[in-house]
Amino acid sequence: MTTDVLDTGVDTIRTGLLGGGFMARVHAAAARAAGSPLIALASSTPARAAEAARRLGAERSEADAGALVAASDIDIVHVCTPNATHAAYALAALTAGRHVVCEKPLATSAADARRLVEAAADAGVVAAVPFVYRYHPMVREARARVARGEVGTLLSVQGAYLQDWLLAASDDDWRADTAAGGPSRAFADIGSHLCDLLEFVAGEPIVRLTAVTRRVFDRRGGHAVGNEDIAALTVELRSGAVGSLLVSQMAPGRKNGLVLELHGSSESLRFAQEQPEELWVGGRRGSQLLLRDPATADPSSARLQRMPAGHPMGYQDAFDGFVADVHAAVRGEAPDGLPTFADGLRAAVLAEAVLASAARREWIEVAP
Template identity: 65%
Template sequence: MTTDVTATGLGTIRAGILGGGFMARVHRTAARDAGGELRAVATRSASSGRRAADELGAARAETDAIALITAADIDVVHICTPNATHAEFALHALESGKHVICEKPLAIRASDARRLADLAASRGRVAAVPFVYRYHPMVREARARVAQGDVGELLTLDCSYLQDWMLLDTDDDWRVRSASGGASRAFADIGSHLCDLIEFVAGQRIRSLSARTRRVFEERGGRAVDTEDIVAVLIETESGALGTLLVSQMAAGRKNALTLELHGTRQTLRFEQERPEELWIGTRDDSRLLLRDPATATPDSARLQRVPSGHPMGYQDAFNGFMADVYAAIGGAQPEGLPTFEDGFRSAVLTEAVLASAAADGRWTEVAA
């Protein structure tokens, strides 16, 4: 397949999106910001596909997913469909020679995610998963400070990801049923982001964990539910640091509260996704709030800062930074910290470890390397 790539000055990357919901709109905006062209959209039906194509500004609506994946004028496939379809669509895309951006979870089984990561590597395709919280500049600032030893030896972690969109028994969504969302909901949906951020910033992996889950409502919208609402996890990292993780989609008033706090022998660092312009730094003697500023930031943080200090950056900016790195990688670059299908596989491994531990009443479970 011949790919036109903006990053190398050879032309425009031609994108196709599977799905027409919120995430499809986010992908569309980021792809355009990266210099891509949205050629086609496909959804569950031809009529909804046409509406999505009109709303997203695509040149056409394909009649089905496979028609989009195999189209000759598509270079990269964006998969924004229900979780249970991800692995199949990603497999077709890779086998068709396309680059792939697949929403998490990459697959609802770790074995399928492993197969996809291996296939992407063997085909030489760029295959990415949008763990986009890596692209907040202050996350990169925290990561750089950990790597250069400012924090000292990591001792403990206090982390959470809290939302409230499933607080009521009338709140319903396709994700609550394993047939479409997979065996895990709260952890696979948002806990995966939290664990990816922990390992990315700390520079070390979670070695073992003990998990408990809770399903508050057995039915939502009059239909049975078979996935969890809340997950509490104890973790131990490779260096022996201990941590607590709370993941909930039923925390009233919390809309997207991802919080990462790392305690070291020299410093504590705290990042809150709902306050992305800040990094709290604490020591024994004092504490201070570091505000985003490209003039004083570490290089990997500064490269993601498109506007001066005092001009707020947020979620879409982070997604745009991610997409710019994906499209640059298609052009042959090797961007620092790009989340790939290997990271999608890692997330699937962690999800299976959490479910296994919870099924065994919180038994400590080793996480496969």
């Protein structure tokens, strides 16, 4: 089943939101920046939905997810609920003919993610996953340098995504409950971003990996949990480039330390998400720090730059750029680099490979 943008014309894409937490706030702001009215919100209970609708400025709340996806005045549904609910809610929205933005992980298993990719294709709608770090302009600058051959032959990669919000034994969150968060936590939550960024910038997939994981504490009130605090990977890319990736939610002082470094035969590139205005370009005879500037940027980077040089852009700007591209796709355009449900499936495949490698202590082949 396919729906067009309903009644109001192609210039107005009306948003429904599932969830009322931090990510719902980010999604709501991005939808508004794209010119989309926030029509309705549903949450875990009608009371929570009503409170979140007031806080986020939705026109109304709905009793539950079923009522929201069935509403005739909603064109696109954003799924910002606990991980284990993503697949069912996204499928319900697709079945109703809605366009869908679903938070990662798209599903807690690759099989469920694959079914969602197929359902989106059958419905003929736009289905996207917010791997929004692609939308930092200096990430696009790095990608363009790789594509132009300026890096040379890719030799190695190094990356990390480090946080500290689960450092203490007393720190807890629903993500630490495998029933709500899924079998992988640190990797599925933030390692998926790191791997997506790596494959996006390098322009080639990880084909083999070996991983170790560590769960430092049993959380959830002392009950044992099955998902990891830390994951360390050695990876091989299709070209033969090798790399090391570290993912941790227990690195003191690291709040959102996403860093990617690529080493080629001609130059190296380093992007750090906490310094998103910069791209370090390393050379044997000298290095330079490129600063974001739409006047000198590659066109793929310049199109995302909504502020003049010297006026910092950050995470919400990247998210706004992502949602703007989703809306462009709804209108029939084909934005470069839009992360779709296929990319969400890719992340689920990698997460299962990481868990399998850690359990079996062996290399895992990963299909591209």
